[in-house]
Amino acid sequence: MTTPLRKDAARNWDRIVAIARALVDQGVPLQLNDVARRAGLGVGTVYRHFASPEALLETVATPCLESLAAHGEQALADTDPWRAFEGFLLRVAEAQVTDASLAPVTATDTDALPRTSELKESLRSAGDTLWNRARQAGAVRPQVAPGDLLPLMCGIAHAVDVRGGTSADRIDTARRYLTTLLGGMRANPATA
Amino acid sequence: MTTPLRKDAARNWDRIVAIARALVDQGVPLQLNDVARRAGLGVGTVYRHFASPEALLETVATPCLESLAAHGEQALADTDPWRAFEGFLLRVAEAQVTDASLAPVTATDTDALPRTSELKESLRSAGDTLWNRARQAGAVRPQVAPGDLLPLMCGIAHAVDVRGGTSADRIDTARRYLTTLLGGMRANPATA
């Protein structure tokens, strides 16, 4: 497909992504000039690898998106539709509040990299399928539709951001919020 | 309290706010220079009235915040705790997706105007009280705490933004999302 990079170019690529990852983790906005300086590379080099800050950000987010997409695939194998559905959303929500590169990438419509679009599509489709199965099993109410899943996960992530608090709290909070939301999606609340 | 503005100054004030309102509605980021140019005023004039873009944005948001706060007060008079609680959140959610000035103002911690802080505090406190009443009436689960209410409303607004769609859909979507969330918060789903 793509020509493999020359060894040094690959080294640069790795370096750029590593630096960007670190910046994202520290909450520093990605600026290609800045990344270049920190990486000890020329801006041009960074631009050669990544056409825009968004492209770099998406590259940083890719492994996480891939792992989520993989989880989505696996979840399809689960025999309990609700558990599969719930587990998938939990993973997504946790990832969103854990990895700062995710929120902006999932929240936008326009992707810089085709790979990003593929992965987001894959997530969407996994979510839809899981939702449909749960629906057919009578476990979810039709109130929210498949296309709502990812937006809602973005909403949870944003709610957690707004709430503030220490980074240790974030996962807990996200879980509480998701649990609540799921409570409203479930068809047969555990009243029995 | 405050001296009423001179007639000409008031005219300018109104004009600035009106232009800002229009910009916000079109999704254009507020820039004081830009507002000044469009209003046919000197930058200094705009800065005299609004010390920062945030101050102007908050001013634009104020009427809406006031109306929400007023609704919060009224809701306290409702004898049905759950209905009062639900009604309040519904109003907040609708406002958030209807008025683009609200989201950034409610999502930040640092307010430019004291009035904004008052109103936000008032909303928070109304939400808390309504939640507590519903709680004491056994209508809500303790899963989410009062402090979570506003963040969650911000989350819903964000989810609606991410979902996209026409502005006509937005209110419906917000309602669906809120209904779902409330479904998860309610202690005794009306199954009885």
Add this chain to the structure above:
Amino acid sequence: MTTPLRKDAARNWDRIVAIARALVDQGVPLQLNDVARRAGLGVGTVYRHFASPEALLETVATPCLESLAAHGEQALADTDPWRAFEGFLLRVAEAQVTDASLAPVTATDTDALPRTSELKESLRSAGDTLWNRARQAGAVRPQVAPGDLLPLMCGIAHAVDVRGGTSADRIDTARRYLTTLLGGMRANPATA
């Protein structure tokens, strides 16, 4: 000469000068808008009394300049020419490092108020006369000429500023510097 001010105008005048004095003492640069706000007056009022920041600053400096000029007059009565000369310069130097309004006023060529020019001229002339007497008495070397006196006092004030240190040190430092300088001006060092 000048029409006496109406009572309220005089009150405003006093107030403005008092505020300006306080600002100068705190090292805050004089801005007429700022002064007006702090005085609870309109800018226009301040401009009516003082045509420019410089005019206000000179007004603030005036009492001190007057007292120095008065001292200059008195010094002429002293029978010991060197003591008179030395005493005058000491007073000037102390004033310069004590009253922050003085340095800018004495250092510039262009005065905003005629009164300032008069006072500066008076100081200059007093210094010249004292220098001439000391000269005729054989107490000073002709190395520095009369016109150098005030510039040198400004130089001392500036040296004290550059040196930094607490405000308590300033007078001592100024005295040391002046003593040294005078040591170089005196014709018969106390070697006898």
Add this chain to the structure above:
Amino acid sequence: MTTPLRKDAARNWDRIVAIARALVDQGVPLQLNDVARRAGLGVGTVYRHFASPEALLETVATPCLESLAAHGEQALADTDPWRAFEGFLLRVAEAQVTDASLAPVTATDTDALPRTSELKESLRSAGDTLWNRARQAGAVRPQVAPGDLLPLMCGIAHAVDVRGGTSADRIDTARRYLTTLLGGMRANPATA
């Protein structure tokens, strides 16, 4: 240490500094925007080379500071402590009234460039050493201490500025002032 600049960048650097030099000589305050316009360069280019107006000013001043520092070193080799001390101060005073970039740089505490701090420190230390030697040789009175030297030189420069007069006079005036000051510092006036 530092990578040499590319040829074109060096050309721009030189140009910027040359223009800044000219402005300083004309007494025009350095403004990076202004310098950029006069140099026919983008603002960004000037900012790339000089992070702030102060940094540019210090760069303009550097050669002169270096030459003074070099003189300081050489002066240490002089066998006559007083002559060395006097010669050093004379050079500094002359430079101050000759090169308008010096006064603001020497008068401030906070340097924009590390190189400037080094050079200022070097001057300070040379002055201190020369003073100490002269002191040990019994040539100076302990009235002014080493830390006073640079402030006093700034004071002389300022006195010369205040005095005004043609630029031809300036050096003469500075010499007279310094001579007088040194007269007051010297322990054994050549009366013997």
Add this chain to the structure above:
DNA sequence: GATGAATGAGACTTCATTCAT
């Protein structure tokens, strides 16, 4: 006389992107 709103030039700085070397 007093007021204070309005002015607007102009300073500072940032940053995404291009392109000569």
Add this chain to the structure above:
DNA sequence: GATGAATGAAGTCTCATTCAT
């Protein structure tokens, strides 16, 4: 391929002064 200098629009904000009310 890599470099990094250059670009310049655009945004921020300040402040001395004027003039309508």
